[in-house]
Amino acid sequence: MSDLINDDGQSIIDGLDDVIAFNNGDQNAARLIPWQAPTSVDVRAIRNKLGMSQKEFAARFGLKLASLRNWEQDKRVPETATRVLLTIIDREPDAVKKALAIG
Template structure:
């Protein structure tokens, strides 16, 4: 097999992979979960105070509503600690769908 054939096969395989990724992205955007799993990326940082204030909650109210420690909320807001990956994802869901999170936690 020549070098040009191998290079062409790699390009063809790369193209197929890119197209599959694009098709999965479109399916995901359209709400069709039938495709392969889509990788979720956690935000690098979240503004905990802004998320809380948008819901018009005190630190204590926010902590109680979402099963978090008030000390943790204070530490995050005062940047003594940063939320870990799971917490950043949870906070992002709270930011986008607070009612859904509250319903899910009420059923727990």
């Protein structure tokens, strides 16, 4: 049967085996890869990519217009959660629009 499983499939199976072992108490079974939020985001580039004014962008994604302006002028840096949101908006704007139930 192993001939029928490609490398990606085997990787998934190995990962699931690790999760099962970890859940059964084997603390060494799973590799924890630390995730770190982006340290910076180019807010203006994200907004321009979507073809939106500052006012439109702020309203569409529930951001304060003054904060948006400060980020774009490098007067302030978005907090961690906001950097994550902006990264998702940059990579998957339609998913964010869908999740927020906006046109």
